[in-house]
Amino acid sequence: MKALLICEYREGKLLDSSYELAAFADKLGAEKAMVLIGNEAAAPRVSAKVYLADAAKYGEYNPDLHKKIVLEAVKRENPDAIVFLHSSYGWDLAPRVAAALKVGQISEITSIKEAKFEVGICNAKLRRIVTPQTEKTVLTIQSGAFSFPGEPQGKPQIEKIELTDAVSPLEFVGYEPPQKKEVDLAKAEVIVSAGRGVGKKENVATIAALAKALGGELGASRPVVDAGWVEHSRQVGTTGQIVAPKLYVACGISGAIQHVAGMKKSEFVVAINKDKDAPIGEVADVLVVADVMQFVPALTAKLQK
Amino acid sequence: MKILVCIKQVPDMASRFKVNGEGTWYDETDLAFRMNEYDEYAVEQAVQLKEQQGNTPDITVLSIGPDRVVEAIKKALAMGCDRGVHIQDNASFRKDPWQIASAIAGFSRDKNFDLIFFGMQSQDRGSGQVGTIVAELLGIPCATTVVGFAFVDGVITAKRELEGGMKAVVKLKLPALITCQLGLNTPRYPTLPNIMKAKKKELLAFPIAEFLKEKELTATASAYPPEKKGKGVVLEGDVNDMVGKLVGILKEKTKVVK
Ligand SMILES: Cc1cc2nc3c(=O)[nH]c(=O)nc-3n(C[C@H](O)[C@H](O)[C@H](O)COP(=O)(O)OP(=O)(O)OC[C@H]3O[C@@H](n4cnc5c(N)ncnc54)[C@H](O)[C@@H]3O)c2cc1C
Ligand SMILES: Nc1ncnc2c1ncn2[C@@H]1O[C@H](COP(=O)(O)O)[C@@H](O)[C@H]1O
Numbered sequence: 209m210k211a212l213l214i215c216e217y218r219e220g221k222l223l224d225s226s227y228e229l230a231a232f233a234d235k236l237g238a239e240k241a242m243v244l245i246g247n248e249a250a251a252p253r254v255s256a257k258v259y260l261a262d263a264a265k266y267g268e269y270n271p272d273l274h275k276k277i278v279l280e281a282v283k284r285e286n287p288d289a290i291v292f293l294h295s296s297y298g299w300d301l302a303p304r305v306a307a308a309l310k311v312g313q314i315s316e317i318t319s320i321k322e323a324k325f326e327v328g329i330c331n332a333k334l335r336r337i338v339t340p341q342t343e344k345t346v347l348t349i350q351s352g353a354f355s356f357p358g359e360p361q362g363k364p365q366i367e368k369i370e371l372t373d374a375v376s377p378l379e380f381v382g383y384e385p386p387q388k389k390e391v392d393l394a395k396a397e398v399i400v401s402a403g404r405g406v407g408k409k410e411n412v413a414t415i416a417a418l419a420k421a422l423g424g425e426l427g428a429s430r431p432v433v434d435a436g437w438v439e440h441s442r443q444v445g446t447t448g449q450i451v452a453p454k455l456y457v458a459c460g461i462s463g464a465i466q467h468v469a470g471m472k473k474s475e476f477v478v479a480i481n482k483d484k485d486a487p488i489g490e491v492a493d494v495l496v497v498a499d500v501m502q503f504v505p506a507l508t509a510k511l512q513k
Numbered sequence: 514m515k516i517l518v519c520i521k522q523v524p525d526m527a528s529r530f531k532v533n534g535e536g537t538w539y540d541e542t543d544l545a546f547r548m549n550e551y552d553e554y555a556v557e558q559a560v561q562l563k564e565q566q567g568n569t570p571d572i573t574v575l576s577i578g579p580d581r582v583v584e585a586i587k588k589a590l591a592m593g594c595d596r597g598v599h600i601q602d603n604a605s606f607r608k609d610p611w612q613i614a615s616a617i618a619g620f621s622r623d624k625n626f627d628l629i630f631f632g633m634q635s636q637d638r639g640s641g642q643v644g645t646i647v648a649e650l651l652g653i654p655c656a657t658t659v660v661g662f663a664f665v666d667g668v669i670t671a672k673r674e675l676e677g678g679m680k681a682v683v684k685l686k687l688p689a690l691i692t693c694q695l696g697l698n699t700p701r702y703p704t705l706p707n708i709m710k711a712k713k714k715e716l717l718a719f720p721i722a723e724f725l726k727e728k729e730l731t732a733t734a735s736a737y738p739p740e741k742k743g744k745g746v747v748l749e750g751d752v753n754d755m756v757g758k759l760v761g762i763l764k765e766k767t768k769v770v771k
Pocket of ligand 1: 482486
């Protein structure tokens with residue numbers, strides 16, 4: 209089994225998440241080769257062949273050109289699996305490579321079960337084993353599901369890839385930084401977050417009152433931010449802030465992976481949800497099965513006594 | 514301008530899910546279905562673009578699945594799409610992303626759509642593949658995970674959302690395909706007059722065999738509920754009892770409550 213691992217590179221740097229690909233390949237027992245569209249100084253510290261293409265020429269983000277580069281590496285290496293992170297870079301590029309090769313893609317693998325790939329469906333309320341029906345496969349792995357142990361210190365052997373035809377119908381203009389932070393949630397010892405389950409904007413005040421009673425900050429899940437009930441700087445998750453308070457209270461939050469990735473390092477987690485099966489239960493130390501608008505005011509009143 | 518929007522109908526994610534008889538997917542009995550959340554942003558963006566372009570663009574909304582998906586198509590028509598296309602397939606849950614994409618590409622190939630909108634992922638399967646594969650099959654440029662969209666002088670400027678809230682700005686020319694991320698816009702609620710008007714809009718139906726000639730590239734071997742991790746305490750019952758218990762636990766286990 210040979211795996212071709214597609215590294216991630218942004219603003220001139222290799223992203224550390226690239227090592228998760230190596231951890232996945234090791235867990236599979238696969239021989240590794242890697243692709244980096246970046247620069248030589250940023251090559252991953254892994255003892256494997258690294259196909260390097262110059263990001264100055266082919267862009268940090270340019271899926272049409274990056275697809276051609278990956279296909280060239282596939283031609284030279286003939287891997288069984290082509291592995292990406294399930295990230296904004298990976299989920300964008302992987303299906304293009306899979307379609308070009310006409311091979312199956314298995315998205316967002318969470319674990320390897322007896323050499324087979326497990327993925328979640330319905331907000332991870334059920335799991336599936338998905339099997340490829342083609343000789344080669346494209347795989348994307350869930351961010352954070354496979355962690356690299358220790359410090360990487362291998363020696364990459366670089367082999368360069370150049371494209372003869374580098375025209376692309378898509379133009380990458382540049383990055384836009386995240387919105388300015390009004391609060392730094394990372395500093396809070398207690399965070400009480402409002403999710404869609406709070407029902408309406410007016411109810412956010414009830415959640416904020418609990419945060420105050422606990423001496424903490426208000427946080428939120430994404431739909432609450434998208435709806436404009438709470439400002440973006442309070443969003444917890446992969447596209448918001450990553451937090452690790454002493455106490456995290458999730459109010460009416462289902463526990464989607466993108467939210468959990470932002471709070472799973474919290475020391476103690478309380479979830480209030482009317483759905484006993486909500487996936488937030490998997491990371492909660494205490495799951496309170498209740499209507500959030502009945503439970504939270506009662507809890508706040510008790511704490512204020 | 515001709516626009517296509519592809520929508521999926523999915524169950525309410527707060528439901529209790531059971532594995533179906535063949536052990537590969539969820540059982541549909543007792544589930545309430547609705548339009549995939551990401552696809553609501555796709556429909557809204559198409560309708561907003563139509564309004565900005567003096568109402569001249571023509572919007573087709575397409576969904577593959579059993580008869581229940583007509584409800585989702587009707588909602589999209591009530592939001593402002595012009596024509597519905599139901600690609601009938603009672604076993605669409607067995608089709609892999611490649612097959613769903615192949616059927617959509619098969620339908621679209623001779624229709625010359627200028628712009629195609631997808632959701633970035635479906636809430637049930639969540640493969641995040643179908644839109645991008647369709648773009649590849651049609652040979653048109655594609656931007657995924659879009660949270661900002663503008664169309665000026667024939668050029669789309671799209672903002673892709675990256676990790677941590679950073680964005681990548683890209684430009685692409687028509688014909689093009691966009692996959693929509695949460696927060697791209699504020700999807701409208703259909704009004705009663707628009708629901709009435711939608712009833713008169715054209716709704717075409719085709720069996721999937723007309724557009725799908727491809728075999729699956731991946732298959733589901735099995736589906737099952739997650740193992741219970743059992744690490745946490747579950748509190749149920751009377752609110753005041755639970756408040757008392759929770760405060761007790763917090764005093765014991767955290768330094769936050771004294
Ligand atoms: C690329 C990407 C990035 C993302 N980034 C983020 C991110 O950074 N942060 C984030 O949060 N999400 C993010 N999301 C969205 C994420 O997938 C979920 O859609 C989101 O977290 C759901 O928020 P929620 O739990 O508040 O809402 P829902 O999933 O709708 O859950 C609401 C919950 O409230 C419960 N509930 C309803 N009513 C009540 C009541 N009266 N009392 C008690 N409980 C009740 C329900 O049982 C349910 O569990 C991202 C998604 C993608 C695709
Ligand atoms: N059965 C379907 N009918 C129409 N569009 C679909 C269907 N399944 C998926 N899509 C579209 O493809 C997107 C991505 O789905 P997926 O690849 O399953 O995550 C969805 O947001 C829809 O826009």
